[in-house]
Amino acid sequence: MAALRSLSRSFQRAAPLFSRYAPAASFSTAQFKVCINGGAGGIGQPLTMLMAMNESVKEVSVQDVSMAAVPPAGVAADLGHLEFPSKVVGYATDPKVPATEQLEACLTGCNLVLIPAGMPRKPGMTRDDLFNINADIAKGVVEACAKFCPEAVVGIIVNPVNSIVPAMAELYKKKGLDPLKIVGVTSLDIVRANKFVAEITGKSPADIEVPVIGGHAGVTIMPVFSQDPISATISADKIPALDKRTQDGGTEVVEAKAGKGSATLSMAYSGARFGNKVLKGMAGTPTDECAYVASTVTDLPYFSSKVTFGKTGVEKIHPVGALNSYEEGRLKEAQRSTRAWNTSQGSERNSGAVQRPRAAQPVAGSRGENPGNFSPEKEEEVQSSQTVFCYCAKGISRSSSLVIAPLAAVVLAEVSLRSEEEHADPATRTERSQELPLLDEESNSLFLLLRGMTTVSFCEGPPPLAWLRSRLAAIIAANPWLSGHLRRNGVNDAVSLRFDAAGATREVQLLGSVNISSSTPYEVISQQISGSCAEVRPGLVCLQNSSEPLIRVSLCDGGFRDEFALIVSISHIVADGHTYYKLFEMLTQNVELTSLNPRRKVHFNQKRIQAVGQRQYDFIYSPQYVLNCLSGKLLYGKPRCRAYLVNSERVAEIKASQIKEHPDVPFVSTNDVLTSLFGRLIDARVCSMAINFRNRIAGICEDDAGNYQGLLCLGPKDFAEPASIRRLLQRGGTTGIYHEISNGADAVTPAPDFWQTLKSRLAVMTNWAFNQPQLEQCRMLLHLPHFDLEEVNSDMAVIFRPRAGELAVLTFLKDLDMDELVKEADGILGRPLSPEVFREKKSGCGLHVLQWVPLLFGERLQIYGVQHN
Numbered sequence: 001m002a003a004l005r006s007l008s009r010s011f012q013r014a015a016p017l018f019s020r021y022a023p024a025a026s027f028s029t030a031q032f033k034v035c036i037n038g039g040a041g042g043i044g045q046p047l048t049m050l051m052a053m054n055e056s057v058k059e060v061s062v063q064d065v066s067m068a069a070v071p072p073a074g075v076a077a078d079l080g081h082l083e084f085p086s087k088v089v090g091y092a093t094d095p096k097v098p099a100t101e102q103l104e105a106c107l108t109g110c111n112l113v114l115i116p117a118g119m120p121r122k123p124g125m126t127r128d129d130l131f132n133i134n135a136d137i138a139k140g141v142v143e144a145c146a147k148f149c150p151e152a153v154v155g156i157i158v159n160p161v162n163s164i165v166p167a168m169a170e171l172y173k174k175k176g177l178d179p180l181k182i183v184g185v186t187s188l189d190i191v192r193a194n195k196f197v198a199e200i201t202g203k204s205p206a207d208i209e210v211p212v213i214g215g216h217a218g219v220t221i222m223p224v225f226s227q228d229p230i231s232a233t234i235s236a237d238k239i240p241a242l243d244k245r246t247q248d249g250g251t252e253v254v255e256a257k258a259g260k261g262s263a264t265l266s267m268a269y270s271g272a273r274f275g276n277k278v279l280k281g282m283a284g285t286p287t288d289e290c291a292y293v294a295s296t297v298t299d300l301p302y303f304s305s306k307v308t309f310g311k312t313g314v315e316k317i318h319p320v321g322a323l324n325s326y327e328e329g330r331l332k333e334a335q336r337s338t339r340a341w342n343t344s345q346g347s348e349r350n351s352g353a354v355q356r357p358r359a360a361q362p363v364a365g366s367r368g369e370n371p372g373n374f375s376p377e378k379e380e381e382v383q384s385s386q387t388v389f390c391y392c393a394k395g396i397s398r399s400s401s402l403v404i405a406p407l408a409a410v411v412l413a414e415v416s417l418r419s420e421e422e423h424a425d426p427a428t429r430t431e432r433s434q435e436l437p438l439l440d441e442e443s444n445s446l447f448l449l450l451r452g453m454t455t456v457s458f459c460e461g462p463p464p465l466a467w468l469r470s471r472l473a474a475i476i477a478a479n480p481w482l483s484g485h486l487r488r489n490g491v492n493d494a495v496s497l498r499f500d501a502a503g504a505t506r507e508v509q510l511l512g513s514v515n516i517s518s519s520t521p522y523e524v525i526s527q528q529i530s531g532s533c534a535e536v537r538p539g540l541v542c543l544q545n546s547s548e549p550l551i552r553v554s555l556c557d558g559g560f561r562d563e564f565a566l567i568v569s570i571s572h573i574v575a576d577g578h579t580y581y582k583l584f585e586m587l588t589q590n591v592e593l594t595s596l597n598p599r600r601k602v603h604f605n606q607k608r609i610q611a612v613g614q615r616q617y618d619f620i621y622s623p624q625y626v627l628n629c630l631s632g633k634l635l636y637g638k639p640r641c642r643a644y645l646v647n648s649e650r651v652a653e654i655k656a657s658q659i660k661e662h663p664d665v666p667f668v669s670t671n672d673v674l675t676s677l678f679g680r681l682i683d684a685r686v687c688s689m690a691i692n693f694r695n696r697i698a699g700i701c702e703d704d705a706g707n708y709q710g711l712l713c714l715g716p717k718d719f720a721e722p723a724s725i726r727r728l729l730q731r732g733g734t735t736g737i738y739h740e741i742s743n744g745a746d747a748v749t750p751a752p753d754f755w756q757t758l759k760s761r762l763a764v765m766t767n768w769a770f771n772q773p774q775l776e777q778c779r780m781l782l783h784l785p786h787f788d789l790e791e792v793n794s795d796m797a798v799i800f801r802p803r804a805g806e807l808a809v810l811t812f813l814k815d816l817d818m819d820e821l822v823k824e825a826d827g828i829l830g831r832p833l834s835p836e837v838f839r840e841k842k843s844g845c846g847l848h849v850l851q852w853v854p855l856l857f858g859e860r861l862q863i864y865g866v867q868h869n
């Protein structure tokens with residue numbers, strides 16, 4: 001033990017890497033308190049260790065969220081055994097409760113706070129992509145610092161340093177505190193430059209000190225090789241590559257870690273280098289380190305240059321110093337780019353809710369990095385951004401418990417589609433912008449209340465971010481209507497789709513978070529997605545706010561599992577299931593891209609009414625039908641949700657026997673078998689079967705985008721057998737008329753009257769099994785249609801494909817137990833699908849329907865096309 005102790009001490013004293021930033025030997029007692037926020041993370045743990053090893057530190061607070069990979073108390077217990085004077089104390093906090101209410105003991109008395117709390121990058125992401133989620137985390141911690149340790153130096157490690165530092169410094173200014181307490185830690189750039197120079201020159205890194213100025217992203221990282229005597233000897237032709245490697249050091253590690261994080265150990269080392277220098281200054285020995293701070297050395301408000309740390313923190317900010325001609329050019333480039341970070345992001349994110357960054361254009365040649373080289377004028381252009389691409393970073397927590405569903409944090413980014421219309425001159429505007437009237441049903445107020453059509457697909461493998469980005473870009477280029485917005489036309493207030501036919505540019509921005517994994521209960525998935533930034537808002541909201549996107553694509557990390565979730569949400573007002581899955585397939589698989597036709601076939605409404613019969617159509621929109629749904633909801637609250645795999649062999653047997661028994665029926669489909677089964681199992685008075693009218697009504701084709709669907713109401717005699725359903729469809733297919741509840745001569749079952757309808761069981765059967773769910777380069781673990789349980793109105797069953805080659809039925813029942821009913825399912829429904837996902841329901845009350853009242857209030861209730869037209 002003694003030998004180890006002496007080894008450790010001698011290592012600390014002798015090793016040049018440590019001695020170069022070792023604390024001043026002038027003090028004999030430990031005196032400082034240091035806090036590491038995010039202390040249980042990849043950087044946090046080794047950084048806490050290194051700070052605990054500083055003999056001038058008397059106490060280290062290690063703070064992290066309660067669901068962190070390792071409990072902060074565990075990290076503290078572990079490090080508390082090191083043979084150094086420091087006491088290490090863990091603080092676990094609840095991310096839902098403001099940090100200011102939880103960090104008093106943790107921060108009070110702190111001299112130095114280091115913040116590596118937040119998401120790291122994944123391959124394909126820029127640091128800027130991390131802003132939205134990380135800025136909120138940083139803001140919570142910095143507000144607590146302002147309250148409990150306003151004199152401490154706050155070292156911002158969390159990315160993007162370039163924009164989080166200005167935002168936090170402005171926050172300090174607003175509170176009347178010294179913005180220079182907020183310091184961006186860019187020491188890793190210096191460490192990298194030193195190491196790369198040592199490799200090239202063969203000299204000891206301990207003798208090299210390359211200043212790195214500018215910022216901490218892409219071209220803003222500017223090593224000044226001419227100012228270090230050793231690096232100044234490197235020939236000029238080698239400098240650009242060395243410069244570039246230093247800029248790309250972070251990306252090099254992100255790519256090598258292949259989705260499992262960014263630099264942690266070298267950052268912990270660099271964070272300790274920074275922290276120890278700050279403490280050395282506080283202890284009375286002024287010490288220099290380049291850092292990103294509020295600055296006047298250039299015309300930029302925030303800039304990294306050499307800073308002297310003294311007793312109270314930042315003491316002096318040094319000018320850039322002499323530069324050679326290559327560096328002069330680079331400075332201009334770095335300044336231009338840093339200006340964008342300073343002006344567009346920092347200054348506007350200074351208080352209140354931290355705002356989403358404006359988009360930044362990538363600089364040609366800067367690999368995997370987005371330094372944001374746009375000018376304030378260009379910024380104006382992106383303000384009209386609309387639509388969407390979301391993606392995610394590494395999980396916030398990686399619970400090692402397999403019992404508790406792991407929480408996975410999502411970093412959602414938005415690819416904003418910039419409508420150039422606002423800036424185009426009026427002549428080109430009319431040529432390029434289009435406004436297409438939508439179908440009557442798409443204009444109905446009740447239909448407009450529908451949420452986006454959304455699926456969540458849990459996949460195994462690294463998230464194919466680059467693939468999704470490029471596919472989404474290509475899909476939108478081929479289908480610019482997806483970037484449009486809804487508006488009421490001036491003639492009859494019907495809804496139309498307005499978009500820029502010239503397409504749009506795409507930018508990536510962060511939105512927020514959703515916590516789900518493939519073992520999360522469906523009910524929780526439903527709660528997490530509903531209303532989140534991953535879900536497209538109901539049509540009425542999109543109509544009232546033209547900046548609401550009509551499509552969102554999000555990736556959600558699976559935490560410690562090698563999985564992630566892809567969430568694709570498309571407004572129901574512009575897409576039915578057929579359109580949705582066409583787009584989904586193009587997004588996820590290497591299929592040919594198609595331009596779907598968004599121009600609505602206006603004859604469709606009349607043809608559909610003719611096809612299903614006016615009475616059927618009226619029935620679906622009748623007050624008694626709506627009241628039945630609402631009363632069920634008010635009485636029973638949320639439905640119970642279950643899913644069962646379809647036994648394809650049994651289905652094949654039934655099909656064969658049906659054809660044998662009913663020679664007039666050429667075939668029966670799996671949909672017929674399942675609809676008949678569901679209607680019978682739950683003893684429905686009416687089972688409304690969703691029907692896709694493409695190729696059933698003349699002129700409505702495969703590639704027509706929009707809601708060319710309807711509900712065909714079947715009575716008990718109609719769904720008594722799969723063959724009876726097929727017979728009905730066949731007759732409709734040949735005559736163009738589906739009779740059932742209509743008053744046609746061969747109607748089988750009369751429509752229920754008002755009171756019957758009110759008290760009967762009305763079921764809905766819908767089919768989402770359009771194609772095999774797959775995601776290029778990944779294994780599909782589970783693909784699920786998303787329904788908000790609060791909003792499922794009737795007893796409902798959804799046919800879908802949970803994985804390629806499998807078919808399942810998802811059931812939502814109000815007062816029936818599907819686990820009991822499935823025993824009578826004639827072997828058609830097999831084992832339950834993912835029992836961990838489809839667990840017991842929680843009770844709920846249906847009063848939430850009242851949420852729609854304010855939305856409808858102020859809207860004239862418009863039901864188009866129900867009246868005979």
Ligand SMILES: NC(=O)C1=CN([C@@H]2O[C@H](COP(=O)(O)OP(=O)(O)OC[C@H]3O[C@@H](n4cnc5c(N)ncnc54)[C@H](O)[C@@H]3O)[C@@H](O)[C@H]2O)C=CC1
Nearest residue numbers: 038040041042043064068116117118119120157158159267
């Ligand atoms: N400035 C620089 O040169 C560098 C910065 N970074 C940045 O540092 C950050 C952290 O990276 P890693 O440690 O690799 O990530 P990590 O995911 O391993 O650790 C982050 C930790 O933050 C915690 N956390 C999340 N929300 C929190 C909250 N509200 N309060 C306290 N803790 C919270 C998480 O639970 C986790 O333990 C990233 O943003 C990364 O980009 C990384 C390398 C270099």
Ligand SMILES: O=C([O-])CC(=O)C(=O)O
Nearest residue numbers: 121188249250251262263
């Ligand atoms: O590159 C990243 O995302 C992490 C970082 O800032 C670095 O390693 O320099």
